[in-house]
Amino acid sequence: MTRAAECDAASEGVEGQRRDAASAAAARWRAVWATRATVATRPDEAGLYLALAPMDGVTDAVYRELMTGLYDGRSGISVCVSEFVRVTRDAVPAAVLRREVPELERGGRTAAGVPVFVQLLGGDPEPVAQTARTAASLGALGVDLNFGCPAKTVNNHDGGATLLKYPRRIEAIVGRARALVPAHVPVTMKMRVGWDSCAGIEEVARAAEAGGAAWITVHARTRAQLYQPPVVWHALALARAAVKVPVVANGDLRELGDLAACAAQSECEAFMIGRGAMARPELFAQIRGQVDERMSEAALAELLIRYHAMLLASGVVASRALARVKQWLRMAADMDAGLAPLFDAIKVLPAWELVAPALSRGCRGSC
Ligand SMILES: Cc1cc2nc3c(=O)[nH]c(=O)nc-3n(C[C@H](O)[C@H](O)[C@H](O)COP(=O)(O)O)c2cc1C
The missing domain is CATH 3.20.20.70 (Aldolase class I)
Structure with missing residues (x-):
């Protein structure tokens, strides 16, 4: 075998191993997904x-x-x-x-x-x-x-x-x-x-x-x-x-x-x-196949309101709890631009008394 042929055979061998590993991985994934x-x-x-x-x-x-x-x-x-x-x-x-x-x-x-x-x-x-x-x-x-x-x-x-x-x-x-x-x-x-x-x-x-x-x-x-x-x-x-x-x-x-x-x-x-x-x-x-639908913006807003209440109940001070809610929504908006208007609607509001109703209103007509 020439050097070039040896080289081709070796790389085919490596490629073959890679294909085998990928198909074994695909089979494992199908089994886990089931x-x-x-x-x-x-x-x-x-x-x-x-x-x-x-x-x-x-x-x-x-x-x-x-x-x-x-x-x-x-x-x-x-x-x-x-x-x-x-x-x-x-x-x-x-x-x-x-x-x-x-x-x-x-x-x-x-x-x-x-x-x-x-x-x-x-x-x-x-x-x-x-x-x-x-x-x-x-x-x-x-x-x-x-x-x-x-x-x-x-x-x-x-x-x-x-x-x-x-x-x-x-x-x-x-x-x-x-x-x-x-x-x-x-x-x-x-x-x-x-x-x-x-x-x-x-x-x-x-x-x-x-x-x-x-x-x-x-x-x-x-x-x-x-x-x-x-x-x-x-x-x-x-x-x-x-x-x-x-x-x-x-x-x-x-x-x-x-x-x-x-x-x-x-x-x-x-x-x-x-x-x-x-x-x-x-x-x-x-x-896991338990829910089909994406959580609505209104449900997410409700979750944030619950999060805020839980933070206060755990002893977090009001300013920090407010910052946490804004941080969550900012990060969520970074992940999904569709949430940016909701974040924009609350980001400069200085107090929870303003943020909570803005979250509840969502973006209907307000942002
Ligand atoms: C704000 C922030 C804080 C993080 N803190 C930690 C941490 O304490 N320990 C850790 O192992 N990874 C930490 N990470 C990394 C995440 O656990 C994760 O590896 C990274 O965000 C990528 O995964 P994701 O795209 O699903 O967020 C942090 C990431 C972010 C954005």
């Missing part, structure tokens, strides 16, 4: 795993309670991950974990019974692991480690996505947490595809697996991209092929059809959804 009404609480459990993404300053305990309580508690959400708790030199005390994740007082679940994983962010294995052990002793049903945060202040202080440059350190952090947390409590990790390219994604995924991560969630962007397009679902297939533990796909899942497109490109069949659910709180239930 069971989508079943809420898997782990990505390796029967049914479909759909996690609510952590969003610092957004998905607090009140938001988690509201979202998991939708449809009489049949929200379709498998698991919530808390906003990150920063761990620096010393382990975080139990009182702080209880404050940040109040569900710990209730067996680590929201009122609707959905498990809440405690997310920790730090670069030093020992205090992170000790904090993970404390979280587990308080009843956390899982501990997630954050290697995806792109914030400069965090990255400049040895936390979040900066660790993607040092897979051995990720292995050490995950490994130490795994060693201190009881075996029945999963230790998971969340990452981006890489710092400024996805070239190292396999190595990072393997490091997390070697450390003992039960599964790996990947936001399909580099740190350099922050939240800019394009979302690179296809890069997740590299991680998927590199490890045996499940890989959960995350990033820009905004409507029903996105799931199949992401599954085809990422070869993943478990998902995490964040911002998309702010414009479409029904998304989880819709994916």
Whole structure:
């Protein structure tokens, strides 16, 4: 065989393997989709795993309670991950974990019974692991480690996505947490595809697996991209092929059809959804086939009014509660331009007494 023929045969072999992997992934996805009404609480459990993404300053305990309580508690959400708790030199005390994740007082679940994983962010294995052990002793049903945060202040202080440059350190952090947390409590990790390219994604995924991560969630962007397009679902297939533990796909899942497109490109069949659910709180239930219709603007407005009441009831001050409602609607409008007029109608209103009626009126004639 000539060199050129050898080369052609080799690349056909690689292409053949890739096709085989893609068709195996398509078959897995069809099987999981057929069971989508079943809420898997782990990505390796029967049914479909759909996690609510952590969003610092957004998905607090009140938001988690509201979202998991939708449809009489049949929200379709498998698991919530808390906003990150920063761990620096010393382990975080139990009182702080209880404050940040109040569900710990209730067996680590929201009122609707959905498990809440405690997310920790730090670069030093020992205090992170000790904090993970404390979280587990308080009843956390899982501990997630954050290697995806792109914030400069965090990255400049040895936390979040900066660790993607040092897979051995990720292995050490995950490994130490795994060693201190009881075996029945999963230790998971969340990452981006890489710092400024996805070239190292396999190595990072393997490091997390070697450390003992039960599964790996990947936001399909580099740190350099922050939240800019394009979302690179296809890069997740590299991680998927590199490890045996499940890989959960995350990033820009905004409507029903996105799931199949992401599954085809990422070869993943478990998902995490964040911002998309702010414009479409029904998304989880819709994916499971429980609701057909999109939530109306009036129903979304009602939900925001309920959110505001729940924030006040939880002790949040009025100005902060108002800001939270505006933030939700601003993020929803970023996801779905159709909601921009409603956001425009409330964004400059200075008090809830004006915002509530504007929400109730919606855009009929007023915006
Ligand atoms: C305001 C905001 C705060 C976030 N905070 C966290 C966080 O605390 N921990 C984390 O792992 N990811 C955090 N993320 C990233 C999201 O969990 C998710 O990976 C990202 O938004 C992409 O998914 P989406 O397109 O479904 O929103 C945050 C994202 C946003 C927009």
